[in-house]
Amino acid sequence: MxxxxxxxxxxxxxxxxxxxxxxxxxxxxxxxxxxxxxxxxxxxxxxxxxxxxxxxxxxxxxxxxxxxxxxxxxxxxxxxxxxxxxxxxxxxxxxxxxxxxxxxxxxxxxxxxSPREIRPEQPLLALRGAPAIEPDQNVRLVCSADLDVYFPAAVEMFRGEVGVDPCASDGGRSYRRRLAALISARRVFARFEDGRVVYKAEIGSMSRRVGQIQGVWVDPDERGRGLGASGTAAVAAAIARQGRIASLYVNSFNTAARATYRTVGFDQVGTFATVLVD
CATH class of the missing domain: 3.40.630 (Aminopeptidase)
Incomplete structure (x- = not known):
């Protein structure tokens, strides 16, 4: 032993x-x-x-x-x-x-x-193979030249999802470096319209068998167009082309996101919990 x-x-x-x-x-x-x-x-x-x-x-x-x-x-x-x-x-x-x-x-x-927040029920989802809907052909890999445009959308997503401002401690330099590293690794995706990001997502973790999607966000002014579903389908398809399982986890109370991921073809394979501490 x-x-x-x-x-x-x-x-x-x-x-x-x-x-x-x-x-x-x-x-x-x-x-x-x-x-x-x-x-x-x-x-x-x-x-x-x-x-x-x-x-x-x-x-x-x-x-x-x-x-x-x-x-x-x-x-x-x-x-x-x-x-x-x-x-x-x-x-x-x-x-x-x-x-x-x-x-x-x-x-x-x-x-x-006391914790900052407890998220006791986060369905863990997986998609084996191709998505159930047509991927958005306008979603593409983000390149280093896009970082200045991508960064504000990522910050807005982070504030809303995590409840913390990633620019608070050092003006966002650490978060920007993290995004730059993901971009260099070809793990950041977005749809750009008129010089701004309307959909974004990242593959936060990539093992030899699984790609875990994080940071899914749609510009609030563009919601209702189906960009979340077709965009996430594009990211999931990119993971599938590498022979990996696409995965993510989502808060149980986020009914709109859960419906979106069902539309893409994700199934629940477990349940996570997250405790955020200060």
Missing amino acids: LRLLGGRPLGARDAEAVTRALDTDPVASCMVAARVEAYGVIPRLLGGEMWSASTPEESLCFAGANLMPLVGDTNDLDYFADRVLAAPRMCTSVVGDTELALGMWDRVEAEWG
Whole structure:
């Protein structure tokens, strides 16, 4: 068995077991799997630590900018909570399968204090293969020359979706760098009309099996034209052409978005929860 001797994080010799564990649910694990595939399991490269109380197939958690319990039972959650509370808090959210994420939050809330927001039910959706509707042919990859036009739309989406201004702390420089990196990786899509963005989306995480869509936004003045459905179909089709599953998760109360994604052909394959902490 792979045990954390002295409470050590998982490392290079555990990589195969971690990969097997992530492969059991590639859609739910996409965010972590993408990082592991790119950087391995060594914490200083991964940008966080992988923890297990026994074997990764039975017990697994990622602790970085997000705290994401991936596999485990109540005893494993106790173990993960003890570990995360033993050091200063590094994460800004707890996210993952509803039972695991909210179970983790129950164990750390007393010390971490009131959350900024709890989103307890976020359907996790997946689309295997081509979308059910015609993709918008005017949605294209965003290039570096588009960044000045794209950036205001991304900021507006971020403020509305996350409830935080990405320009508040440093004038948006960090967020702009993040967008520039995604553009360079060919993972940002938009429809432009008259020099402005009317639809946008990004592939926030890309594992070898799944592309997770984020930041879907339609200009408020252009809603009702079906741009959200046809635009997202274009992004999903681009993911499918790479042989990957298109995925995303959405707040349960966002009935309009859920209807849009059903139209595109997405099916619910799980339920996430997110706890945003200050």
